[in-house]
Amino acid sequence: MKAAEVKENEGQRLQALLETALLDTEPEVSFDELVELASEICQTPIALVSLVDAERQWFKARKGLTAPETERSISFCGHAIHEQKIFIVEDAQADERFYDNPLVVGDPKLRFYAGAVLKTPDNFAIGTLCVIDHQPRSLSPAQERALEILAHQVTQLIELRKSNLKLREHMQTLVAQTQIISRQQQELIVSAELAALGKMAAGIAHEINNPLAVIQGRAFQLRRSLQSGTLEPAHMIKGFEYIESMCLRIGKIIRGLRAFARDAAQDPQQDELLQRIIEETIDLCGERFRASHIELRVAGDLHLTLSCRRTQISQVLLNLLNNAHDAIEGLEQKWVEIEVRSLPHFVQIRVTDSGSGIPEPVVRHMMEPFFTTKDVGRGTGLGLSIAKGIVESHDGQFRYDGSGPHTCFVVELPFQGPATLSEEPSHPAGNLDTE
Numbered sequence: 001m002k003a004a005e006v007k008e009n010e011g012q013r014l015q016a017l018l019e020t021a022l023l024d025t026e027p028e029v030s031f032d033e034l035v036e037l038a039s040e041i042c043q044t045p046i047a048l049v050s051l052v053d054a055e056r057q058w059f060k061a062r063k064g065l066t067a068p069e070t071e072r073s074i075s076f077c078g079h080a081i082h083e084q085k086i087f088i089v090e091d092a093q094a095d096e097r098f099y100d101n102p103l104v105v106g107d108p109k110l111r112f113y114a115g116a117v118l119k120t121p122d123n124f125a126i127g128t129l130c131v132i133d134h135q136p137r138s139l140s141p142a143q144e145r146a147l148e149i150l151a152h153q154v155t156q157l158i159e160l161r162k163s164n165l166k167l168r169e170h171m172q173t174l175v176a177q178t179q180i181i182s183r184q185q186q187e188l189i190v191s192a193e194l195a196a197l198g199k200m201a202a203g204i205a206h207e208i209n210n211p212l213a214v215i216q217g218r219a220f221q222l223r224r225s226l227q228s229g230t231l232e233p234a235h236m237i238k239g240f241e242y243i244e245s246m247c248l249r250i251g252k253i254i255r256g257l258r259a260f261a262r263d264a265a266q267d268p269q270q271d272e273l274l275q276r277i278i279e280e281t282i283d284l285c286g287e288r289f290r291a292s293h294i295e296l297r298v299a300g301d302l303h304l305t306l307s308c309r310r311t312q313i314s315q316v317l318l319n320l321l322n323n324a325h326d327a328i329e330g331l332e333q334k335w336v337e338i339e340v341r342s343l344p345h346f347v348q349i350r351v352t353d354s355g356s357g358i359p360e361p362v363v364r365h366m367m368e369p370f371f372t373t374k375d376v377g378r379g380t381g382l383g384l385s386i387a388k389g390i391v392e393s394h395d396g397q398f399r400y401d402g403s404g405p406h407t408c409f410v411v412e413l414p415f416q417g418p419a420t421l422s423e424e425p426s427h428p429a430g431n432l433d434t435e
């Protein structure tokens with residue numbers, strides 16, 4: 001018996017075979033069908049897709065043979081891979097290279113062999129598509145050609161499979177990267193929310209600080225008068241009343257803050273008086289406006305009732321008021337107006353500030369999450385996008401109106417009808433003094 005020789009490019013050839021990622025994989029229908037076709041066309045009981053590994057030939061697809069692999073040293077395919085054309089042994093018993101081959105002498109009692117080589121695009125012969133018979137025989141030219149064509153199909157299939165695997169690897173990398181990005185985005189949102197919370201806490205601290213300072217001042221005055229014996233009952237009562245009203249005010253601010261501290265997105269919508277929503281919002285930022293000498297005006301039909309999630313609408317207005325505050329703080333003319341207009345099927349709330357409009361490049365991006373023109377740490381860039389989301393979740397519309405001489409944001413909310421609530425508003429419409 002003559003064992004097939006091993007060529008000098010064997011290392012590269014084995015590498016090319018390894019790269020197909022075919023060895024020891026499960027059977028696949030597309031390969032099985034091709035061996036079936038080869039056996040049909042060539043009229044042989046056995047057909048194989050055989051891959052010639054270092055020490056063995058392993059069958060990716062096989063018909064008529066149960067062994068999954070055989071030794072390379074006794075393989076016919078080991079010879080076939082060195083041929084340029086189809087390798088045919090018409091009668092193995094009459095061939096000096098194979099007559100005593102264990103595959104000829106013993107099972108599967110091979111007599112006829114025809115193998116068309118499988119070549120990678122780099123021209124490495126990694127195996128064969130072969131047909132085998134127990135009888136000596138030959139192939140017609142048409143059968144030979146068909147076997148070559150089918151072998152070509154097998155190599156195409158191998159390449160396709162390789163690209164698919166690569167594609168799947170890329171997809172997996174892509175999915176992993178997307179997961180990392182979305183995790184980072186979540187972390188960014190959490191830190192942005194924390195920053196927003198920090199900013200709000202600073203604002204609220206300001207709101208509470210002022211009445212606290214007033215309480216401290218009054219208490220000091222009362223103690224001094226008491227110590228010096230000049231405290232008159234009427235003066236004392238007035239002082240305590242003032243302290244009481246400041247405590248009420250702080251209580252209101254804290255109630256507003258507690259409402260903000262929870263996520264109201266899942267709350268049901270309720271009938272709410274617009275005036276109450278606006279007042280509660282101003283309670284949370286009025287001091288800041290006053291400290292910056294910004295006039296805060298409220299106008300229009302405040303006695304309307306809206307079906308909404310009150311805290312959320314208040315959050316929208318607070319975002320708009322804070323944005324307006326930041327935009328006009330340094331201007332000479334400083335005013336902000338909240339105007340309520342009642343239209344046939346919706347209520348329009350316009351928040352206008354004394355600024356002269358927003359530049360077009362900012363307008364184009366300002367509703368996007370994380371877009372801000374403010375310094376690092378001063379703005380998260382989430383305000384407008386959150387406000388828009390909230391208004392849209394109420395089936396309303398949120399937009400910037402650049403048609404007038406001043407900066408104006410418009411909130412439109414569906415409106416069912418005139419007010420029915422009996423609750424008396426504590427502030428009249430007009431100039432809202434927060435004290």
Ligand SMILES: Nc1ncnc2c1ncn2[C@@H]1O[C@H](COP(=O)(O)OP(=O)(O)OP(=O)(O)O)[C@@H](O)[C@H]1O
Pocket residue numbers: 196199319323324327353355357358362366367371372373374378379380381382383384385407
């Ligand atoms: N009233 C306004 N006048 C001028 N520019 C505004 C006004 N409102 C918003 N902007 C612009 O839109 C940008 C985005 O606003 P948004 O409320 O989304 O984020 P932010 O105010 O920057 O940050 P945050 O709301 O988290 O504090 C602002 O940075 C600002 O450039």
Ligand SMILES: [Mg+2]
Pocket residue numbers: 319322323379382383384
């Ligand atoms: Mg903002």
